[in-house]
Amino acid sequence: GAGVSQSPSNKVTEKGKDVELRCDPISGHTALYWYRQRLGQGLEFLIYFQGNSAPDKSGLPSDRFSAERTGESVSTLTIQRTQQEDSAVYLCASSLRRDPNRSDTQYFGPGTRLTVL
Amino acid sequence: AQSVSQHNHHVILSEAASLELGCNYSYGGTVNLFWYVQYPGQHLQLLLKYFSGDPLVKGIKGFEAEFIKSKFSFNLRKPSVQWSDTAEYFCAVGGSGGSYIPTFGRGTSLIVHP
Numbered sequence: 001g002a003g004v005s006q007s008p009s010n011k012v013t014e015k016g017k018d019v020e021l022r023c024d025p026i027s028g029h030t031a032l033y034w035y036r037q038r039l040g041q042g043l044e045f046l047i048y049f050q051g052n053s054a055p056d057k058s059g060l061p062s063d064r065f066s067a068e069r070t071g072e073s074v075s076t077l078t079i080q081r082t083q084q085e086d087s088a089v090y091l092c093a094s095s096l097r098r099d100p101n102r103s104d105t106q107y108f109g110p111g112t113r114l115t116v117l
Numbered sequence: 118a119q120s121v122s123q124h125n126h127h128v129i130l131s132e133a134a135s136l137e138l139g140c141n142y143s144y145g146g147t148v149n150l151f152w153y154v155q156y157p158g159q160h161l162q163l164l165l166k167y168f169s170g171d172p173l174v175k176g177i178k179g180f181e182a183e184f185i186k187s188k189f190s191f192n193l194r195k196p197s198v199q200w201s202d203t204a205e206y207f208c209a210v211g212g213s214g215g216s217y218i219p220t221f222g223r224g225t226s227l228i229v230h231p
Contacts, residue, residue: 003160033218042121042207043221056218091161102168103149103211103219108161 002026004109006092012115013082021077021112025094031104032075034067035091037111043091049075050097082116089113119144119210123222130198131230138193138225140182140208150191151209151219152182161207167191178202200231 005024013019025032030051035043045059049069060066064082069075079086089111095104124139142148152164165176172184182193191208205226211219 035221040126040223042123042223043209045218045220048218093161100217101147103151103217105151105163105166106153106161106219108153110160 006109006112010113014117018080021090023075023092029094030072031095031097033093034077036088038088084116087116119220121208121210121222123208123225125225127226129228133197136195136198140191141189142210146212149211152193153207155205198229200229203229
C-alpha cells in the first residue's frame with residue numbers, strides 16, 4: 001500500500017521488558033515523526049527525523065526511549081525497561097519537507113497499541 | 118513554544134444539528150493551523166489546513182474553519198452533521214522557524230446520533 005504502516009498493531013509486554021516498534025513511512029517522504037497518545041490525551045511529540053540531519057529528540061520523555069532511522073526509510077522506536085505508564089498508542093507520521101518555513105501535512109500510520117502489564 | 122487548547126472534550130449531537138468545535142492556540146510567529154480527524158478504526162487524516170490567505174478554509178465533507186488572528190482561534194464548523202461524522206477531531210498548530218513540528222490539542226470526541 002501507499003500509506004504509512006506500523007508494526008506490530010498491538011503489543012502486550014511485561015514491566016521491565018524492552019520493546020521495539022516499527023514504522024514504514026510513505027516512499028519519498030523525508031520527514032518522519034513519532035508521537036505518543038495516552039488514553040484521553042492528545043498527541044505527545046516524541047522525536048522527529050528529517051533526511052540525514054540530526055534527529056530532534058526533544059520530546060523523548062526519558063533515556064529509556066530511543067529511535068533510529070536509516071536514511072529516509074524505516075524507523076524503529078525502542079523502549080527499554082518498560083513501565084506501566086508507557087502504555088499508550090504510539091503513532092508514526094511522515095511528510096514531504098518541501099518548505100522549511102512551514103509545517104507539513106502529516107500522514108499517519110494506524111499506530112501500535114502498547115500495553116505494559 | 119506553541120500550545121493548543123480544545124475546549125470541548127466530548128460533544129454529542131443529533132443528525133442535522135450544527136457543529137462548532139473550539140480551538141485556541143498560543144504562538145508568536147507565522148502560524149500554520151490544522152484540523153485532523155480520526156474515524157473509528159481508521160488513521161488520523163487531514164480535514165483542512167490554513168497557511169495564509171483567506172481565513173475561511175474549506176475542507177473535506179463539508180467542514181470549514183475560520184482563522185481569527187485577534188482571538189488566536191481556529192474553530193471547526195459544519196452546518197449540518199451526519200452520523201458518519203462521528204469521530205475524534207484534533208486541532209494542531211505549527212509555524213515557521215523552529216516550530217514546524219505541529220503541536221496537537223487533546224482532541225474532541227464527537228458522537229452523532231442518527
